Amino acid sequence: MNALGQLKFPRRSLLKGGGALVLYFAISPARVLLAQEGAPTAAPSAELPGSLSEYPFLDAWIRIDSDDTITVFTGKAELGQGIRTALTQVAAEQLKVDFPRIKLLTADTAQTPNEGYTAASHSMEKSGTAILHAAAYLRRTIIGLAAEELGVAADNLKVEDGIVVSSAGERRSYGQLVSGRSLHVTVNDQSEFFAPDSYTVMGQSVPRVDIPGKLTGKPSYVHDLRLGGMVHARIVRPPRRGARLAKLDTSEVDRMPGVLRVVRDSNYLGVIAEGEFQAIKAMQALQAAAQWEGGTSLPSDTDIYGHLMQLPADISVINGPQTPQSPPEGAKIVEATYTRPYQMHGSIGPSCAVGLFQNDQLTIWSHTQGVYPDRAAIAEMTGMDEQSVHLIHMEGAGCYGHNGADDAAADAALLARALPDRPVRIQWMRDHEHQWEPYGSAMIVRAKGSVSGTGDISSWNYEVWSNPHTTRPGPAGNLLPAQLISGAFKPEAPTNIPQPAGGADRNAVPEYRIPNARVVEHFIAEMPLRTSALRSLGAYMNVFALESFVDELALAAGVDPVEFRLARLEDPRARHVVTTVADAFDWTGWKREPGRGRGFAYARYKNLAAYCAVAIDLDVDRATGRIKLGSAVAACDSGQAVNPDGIRNQIEGGLVQSASWTLFEQVHFNADGVQSVDWAGYPIMRFPSVPAAVEVHVVDRPGEPFLGTGEASQGPAAAAIANAVADAIGARIRDLPLLPERVRTAMRG
Amino acid sequence: MITLRVNGSTFDTDSDPETPLLYVLRNEMELNGAKFGCGLGQCGSCTVLADNRPIFSCLTPIAMLSEREITTLEGLGSIDDPGPVQRAFIEEQAAQCGYCIPGMIMRAHALLLQNSAPDEAAIREALEPSLCRCGTHLRILRAVHRASDGFQEQTSAAGESTQ
Numbered sequence: 001m002n003a004l005g006q007l008k009f010p011r012r013s014l015l016k017g018g019g020a021l022v023l024y025f026a027i028s029p030a031r032v033l034l035a036q037e038g039a040p041t042a043a044p045s046a047e048l049p050g051s052l053s054e055y056p057f058l059d060a061w062i063r064i065d066s067d068d069t070i071t072v073f074t075g076k077a078e079l080g081q082g083i084r085t086a087l088t089q090v091a092a093e094q095l096k097v098d099f100p101r102i103k104l105l106t107a108d109t110a111q112t113p114n115e116g117y118t119a120a121s122h123s124m125e126k127s128g129t130a131i132l133h134a135a136a137y138l139r140r141t142i143i144g145l146a147a148e149e150l151g152v153a154a155d156n157l158k159v160e161d162g163i164v165v166s167s168a169g170e171r172r173s174y175g176q177l178v179s180g181r182s183l184h185v186t187v188n189d190q191s192e193f194f195a196p197d198s199y200t201v202m203g204q205s206v207p208r209v210d211i212p213g214k215l216t217g218k219p220s221y222v223h224d225l226r227l228g229g230m231v232h233a234r235i236v237r238p239p240r241r242g243a244r245l246a247k248l249d250t251s252e253v254d255r256m257p258g259v260l261r262v263v264r265d266s267n268y269l270g271v272i273a274e275g276e277f278q279a280i281k282a283m284q285a286l287q288a289a290a291q292w293e294g295g296t297s298l299p300s301d302t303d304i305y306g307h308l309m310q311l312p313a314d315i316s317v318i319n320g321p322q323t324p325q326s327p328p329e330g331a332k333i334v335e336a337t338y339t340r341p342y343q344m345h346g347s348i349g350p351s352c353a354v355g356l357f358q359n360d361q362l363t364i365w366s367h368t369q370g371v372y373p374d375r376a377a378i379a380e381m382t383g384m385d386e387q388s389v390h391l392i393h394m395e396g397a398g399c400y401g402h403n404g405a406d407d408a409a410a411d412a413a414l415l416a417r418a419l420p421d422r423p424v425r426i427q428w429m430r431d432h433e434h435q436w437e438p439y440g441s442a443m444i445v446r447a448k449g450s451v452s453g454t455g456d457i458s459s460w461n462y463e464v465w466s467n468p469h470t471t472r473p474g475p476a477g478n479l480l481p482a483q484l485i486s487g488a489f490k491p492e493a494p495t496n497i498p499q500p501a502g503g504a505d506r507n508a509v510p511e512y513r514i515p516n517a518r519v520v521e522h523f524i525a526e527m528p529l530r531t532s533a534l535r536s537l538g539a540y541m542n543v544f545a546l547e548s549f550v551d552e553l554a555l556a557a558g559v560d561p562v563e564f565r566l567a568r569l570e571d572p573r574a575r576h577v578v579t580t581v582a583d584a585f586d587w588t589g590w591k592r593e594p595g596r597g598r599g600f601a602y603a604r605y606k607n608l609a610a611y612c613a614v615a616i617d618l619d620v621d622r623a624t625g626r627i628k629l630g631s632a633v634a635a636c637d638s639g640q641a642v643n644p645d646g647i648r649n650q651i652e653g654g655l656v657q658s659a660s661w662t663l664f665e666q667v668h669f670n671a672d673g674v675q676s677v678d679w680a681g682y683p684i685m686r687f688p689s690v691p692a693a694v695e696v697h698v699v700d701r702p703g704e705p706f707l708g709t710g711e712a713s714q715g716p717a718a719a720a721i722a723n724a725v726a727d728a729i730g731a732r733i734r735d736l737p738l739l740p741e742r743v744r745t746a747m748r749g
Numbered sequence: 750m751i752t753l754r755v756n757g758s759t760f761d762t763d764s765d766p767e768t769p770l771l772y773v774l775r776n777e778m779e780l781n782g783a784k785f786g787c788g789l790g791q792c793g794s795c796t797v798l799a800d801n802r803p804i805f806s807c808l809t810p811i812a813m814l815s816e817r818e819i820t821t822l823e824g825l826g827s828i829d830d831p832g833p834v835q836r837a838f839i840e841e842q843a844a845q846c847g848y849c850i851p852g853m854i855m856r857a858h859a860l861l862l863q864n865s866a867p868d869e870a871a872i873r874e875a876l877e878p879s880l881c882r883c884g885t886h887l888r889i890l891r892a893v894h895r896a897s898d899g900f901q902e903q904t905s906a907a908g909e910s911t912q
């Protein structure tokens with residue numbers, strides 16, 4: 001409860017010097033030191049599991065007070081993925097205390113470890129693993145202390161909800177036992193003490209702790225934060241990137257009701273007013289009063305792929321032979337080019353943040369995915385030292401990657417500094433979010449392969465072209481507002497995430513047994529449109545292309561697509577999710593009807609996280625080209641399943657979201673700028689287009705490491721749909737999204 | 750001054766009559782249920798009921814609402830005593846980020862008042878104005894079916910008691 005639960009300072013007291021500063025310093029400075037400095041007496045060890053490798057000390061993760069309050073710390077943030085519940089389950093299980101007793105504090109630069117970004121489906125792997133070992137270590141330590149104190153063997157002690165009980169009935173609470181002792185000790189690997197068979201909390205579908213409040217109107221999001229004396233701001237952005245604010249007459253805006261300040265710094269423009277609707281009206285007037293010049297004109301969205309492919313690229317062979325493989329004599333050759341347009345995160349709630357600048361301290365409440373990196377960037381942008389900037393995570397609407405959150409936090413910093421001593425709330429308008437969030441990159445894949453007469457894949461050449469998939473702050477220059485103020489910070493040169501996880505090339509290397517599979521990546525650093533991390537990064541496109549291509553080869557070989565995959569899949573866990581889906585979908589018994597198709601796809605996310613397979617059927621209306629999704633079946637193996645319903649929710653949600661990307665979504669733009677400024681210009685899936693049913697099978701692997709799940713179904717869902725469309729119409733569509741006009745064109749041949 | 754009737758109580762506001770209801774609900778009445786999503790009538794996150802019909806509170810000026818009975822998420826129940834639709838959503842764990850859900854609940858509630866036993870197609874049609882980005886749709890649909898069962902029990906119980 002680092003968020004609203006604590007923010008109960010009186011609404012009107014803030015201006016009288018109470019409020020946020022009290023809050024700031026009320027958080028034990030010792031903890032701040034500890035959480036930030038981490039390891040003053042022992043070097044972090046790469047061998048420790050999860051995030052323990054960076055924060056090996058017990059008290060960075062768990063605190064037990066003498067009154068038996070148990071607090072668990074995580075540097076990760078709740079993004080609607082249910083991490084708060086799952087991490088609490090892990091702690092409750094290993095500490096053997098009842099679930100509701102655990103207090104979990106999430107991402108806060110004054111309290112929690114620096115776990116970087118809540119991204120890449122790492123939260124369970126990193127934070128979950130650290131808490132798993134830390135909690136187990138603590139329980140064992142406490143039992144040892146009790147044994148000493150009671151003079152009995154540890155074997156004669158058991159734990160009942162945080163109380164150690166001896167066979168003679170003597171009881172000591174955790175709080176009593178640790179009271180006055182330092183927990184500043186290094187945790188070591190506890191794997192050999194885990195007993196998955198005995199778990200009663202981990203592995204259960206514990207209901208999410210945040211849902212009842214969210215569904216009854218409790219303050220749950222940064223959007224709901226109301227501080228005493230809080231005022232409202234809106235921004236005015238340039239019409240296109242690089243445009244200069246040439247002229248501005250603020251005389252009319254200054255006189256508008258409620259307006260407190262027009263904030264201008266070079267090309268940065270915003271307005272602060274007492275009331276929110278007053279701020280919106282002032283923003284509209286300010287927009288009309290601003291004259292912009294110049295700026296970078298964009299290529300057109302109709303020839304974007306050609307445009308990208310002629311830009312300079314870093315080319316690397318990431319798998320297989322240096323030179324392309326020629327298909328052997330007599331083999332059936334398949335060649336295909338796949339494309340994916342720019343796509344949006346499209347959070348339903350636009351980005352929002354609250355800033356307070358008081359006594360040279362800046363506090364920002366933000367739905368950023370990374371409180372520490374964002375703090376560093378904001379400190380650099382404002383020329384403040386990091387210790388004077390405090391970033392507190394509060395939830396936003398689902399973000400699915402790097403959306404406008406960090407930029408809005410930077411807006412809050414600039415606006416709050418322009419109006420000290422009053423909390424300033426900035427919320428973007430819908431067009432700000434649509435036009436200025438960093439998009440998921442447009443991508444191109446060219447594949448050429450062959451199958452021999454015996455059905456073997458005899459050659460495989462796969463090349464992917466892509467813009468960057470991560471341009472997060474980092475340096476101040478990666479914050480949009482920092483690029484607009486005087487002295488304009490420059491964005492850092494983007495880099496690709498190296499294999500095996502990969503960024504542009506994530507999941508580009510096939511997991512199937514294919515001799516000499518050659519995979520080439522063209523990393524294009526120059527971004528016509530700003531791009532960054534969108535759920536699953538390059539994996540969405542690579543799995544779409546790779547799994548479409550596998551189907552194209554299976555068709556050429558005349559082999560059933562599921563059989564074709566199983567014949568070259570060795571990892572038993574991969575095979576298991578494939579066969580689970582094929583059985584549950586009744587792949588072999590499925591009834592073919594005119595206009596109906598079925599598709600299958602599989603991928604292991606990043607080739608190292610969760611395993612996921614998807615099958616779906618659908619109908620294509622021959623007259624209109626419309627696709628109607630039928631029933632989908634998915635299976636996911638995330639290692640030890642902490643909260644099966646949470647996994648189900650993520651896989652099902654990812655599948656539906658991916659279906660929306662795949663059927664509907666593309667950012668439109670032309671020389672004047674981005675044209676997709678609202679939901680009419682960027683349609684996403686609505687209820688009538690949602691699949692008839694989605695069934696998710698969670699494969700539990702007790703005792704196995706946690707594997708990141710949140711992004712696992714994006715790629716397989718897209719490919720399964722594309723494969724089903726090809727199956728239904730007897731022709732392949734290789735350009736996303738699968739719009740009705742493309743279906744009609746494909747059917748005409 | 751405009752007097753609004755919200756969740757059974759009256760509320761006086763001095764705000765500009767053209768102010769959309771959403772801002773009065775959120776900032777003056779401190780009600781969090783209705784959310785800003787687009788301000789354009791395209792996403793439904795701001796949905797509340799006026800005389801039991803869904804409206805986009807982001808677009809509807811308060812000047813138009815003084816004679817109407819407004820219901821927000823908070824009017825359906827509380828965390829300790831959630832209303833039947835809220836309860837059904839909680840039981841189905843029908844939320845990921847949850848930002849869109851208050852609007853969904855309002856729209857579902859309005860539908861069930863009109864038709865306590867809607868079929869799947871009717872539910873999908875009623876919810877079409879509301880967007881969810883997390884892909885929670887199938888859980889939302891299940892929750893509305895579940896809430897409909899609750900509504901029917903209620904109506905049949907009420908029917909019996911009047912006989």
Ligand code: FES
Pocket residue numbers: 784785786787788789790791792793794795796805806807808
């Ligand atoms: S906020 Fe009202 S419809 Fe989107």
Ligand code: FES
Pocket residue numbers: 080348397398844845846847848849850880881882883884885
């Ligand atoms: S649950 Fe996140 S937008 Fe619907």
